[in-house]
Amino acid sequence: MRRGQIGIIGGGIGGIATALALHQIGVPVIVYERAACLREIGAGMMLWPNATRVLRDLGLLEQMVARSGPNTHFLVRSASGRILMNIALGKFDVPAVCIRRTDLLAILLRALPSECVRLGYELDHLKQARGKVQIYFKNGTTEEHAAVVGADGSRSRVRSELFGASDPVYRGYAIWRGLVRYTGRATMPGYNSETWGNGKRFGILNTGHGDFTWYATANVPKDHGDGPRGRKKELQEMFAGWHEPVADFLEATEESGILKHGARDRPPLPRWGIGRVTLLGDAAHPCTPNLGQGGCMALEDAFVLARCVEREPTLVRVLRRYEFLRRKRTRHMQQRSQLMGRIGQLEHPLIVRGRRVVTRLLPARIFEYNLRRIYAYGIPG
Numbered sequence: 001m002r003r004g005q006i007g008i009i010g011g012g013i014g015g016i017a018t019a020l021a022l023h024q025i026g027v028p029v030i031v032y033e034r035a036a037c038l039r040e041i042g043a044g045m046m047l048w049p050n051a052t053r054v055l056r057d058l059g060l061l062e063q064m065v066a067r068s069g070p071n072t073h074f075l076v077r078s079a080s081g082r083i084l085m086n087i088a089l090g091k092f093d094v095p096a097v098c099i100r101r102t103d104l105l106a107i108l109l110r111a112l113p114s115e116c117v118r119l120g121y122e123l124d125h126l127k128q129a130r131g132k133v134q135i136y137f138k139n140g141t142t143e144e145h146a147a148v149v150g151a152d153g154s155r156s157r158v159r160s161e162l163f164g165a166s167d168p169v170y171r172g173y174a175i176w177r178g179l180v181r182y183t184g185r186a187t188m189p190g191y192n193s194e195t196w197g198n199g200k201r202f203g204i205l206n207t208g209h210g211d212f213t214w215y216a217t218a219n220v221p222k223d224h225g226d227g228p229r230g231r232k233k234e235l236q237e238m239f240a241g242w243h244e245p246v247a248d249f250l251e252a253t254e255e256s257g258i259l260k261h262g263a264r265d266r267p268p269l270p271r272w273g274i275g276r277v278t279l280l281g282d283a284a285h286p287c288t289p290n291l292g293q294g295g296c297m298a299l300e301d302a303f304v305l306a307r308c309v310e311r312e313p314t315l316v317r318v319l320r321r322y323e324f325l326r327r328k329r330t331r332h333m334q335q336r337s338q339l340m341g342r343i344g345q346l347e348h349p350l351i352v353r354g355r356r357v358v359t360r361l362l363p364a365r366i367f368e369y370n371l372r373r374i375y376a377y378g379i380p381g
């Protein structure tokens, strides 16, 4: 089975981590990425212990920790800055961290031989015949592999080849993100936070070495454009009067560095693959970002797939076993993330007041217990 080379469509976190996990157990892989250079856009991201455990097993934990900020507590705050809940993440065999996406991708890429990645290859369509998958690219070339993994993101072409085209579902709010350097005193090492207002949230993540990522959310229609005076001004108006250092963060961010996305996901798929093709990461289970678990799930997928390659006798059995092991967990994460988004985006002042009271009164232990169950995930043997 190992004689068959696996083709991976998409060179994001999921595709590169999968290539690395397979390469480390001796499986030949090629990643095909449509972009001309590999670059993660986006700000920073949280990697919880379920993901850093995968990175440890890939031999990358030390480098990762050196490039990231610690993540020991998560605060939920009101717009005035009052702490409504202080969630302690607890002790695990591996740390939780916040890292810049570019750093994560660079660390994964450094561990993978460069000949495993081909740039400028955009998938057009696939054909399965006689125990092979033929991959047709928009640059006119065709390649053949024993199996193909679609790691081509939430608008996956592989997914639409398998199950037909459809659009991700807009969940009613937009997310803006940026990166800043901050040396003020309004943050504490290890403490990241999300502040809840009426239909708006502001999150602060420390990615280490004086660098921070922030994100802001607001309920807006799907076709919401930028304000007439630009993104930065619009956000400064939306979050005027919020606690420190929200205004400082927005002021310190360049207009051109502010990214904006609609919050989107898709309903869980009943199956992820057909024959010798499967899906991985956002292509299989795109998630709203409310739990910070989308990329973590892609890392888990990568490792589980490699584990299945070691255990199953044929490639088709590898793919089906991998899908079976991953579907329930990722569906759970998609659903919980969507629910957290609905709670976070509540807008009516009375309901928001009720949420504030309940959040203050609820013991953080309940959340800590639930989160620890997510973080304790061990790769199935």
Ligand SMILES: Cc1cc2nc3c(=O)[nH]c(=O)nc-3n(C[C@H](O)[C@H](O)[C@H](O)COP(=O)(O)OP(=O)(O)OC[C@H]3O[C@@H](n4cnc5c(N)ncnc54)[C@H](O)[C@@H]3O)c2cc1C
Pocket: 009, 010, 011, 012, 013, 014, 015, 032, 033, 034, 035, 044, 045, 046, 047, 121, 122, 123, 124, 151, 152, 153, 154, 156, 157, 175, 177, 215, 261, 280, 281, 282, 283, 289, 291, 292, 293, 294, 295, 296, 297, 298
């Ligand atoms: C605002 C926001 C905040 C988030 N925060 C977190 C967080 O804190 N923690 C976390 O774990 N996750 C977070 N996520 C989720 C995380 O970003 C995604 O789950 C993760 O990037 C998915 O990786 P992927 O490799 O599956 O897909 P992608 O990162 O989308 O990569 C897909 C790759 O496929 C390529 N591609 C697409 N089509 C083709 C084609 N036809 N042919 C060839 N190549 C193609 C693309 O160019 C891209 O390089 C967040 C997401 C958002 C939007």
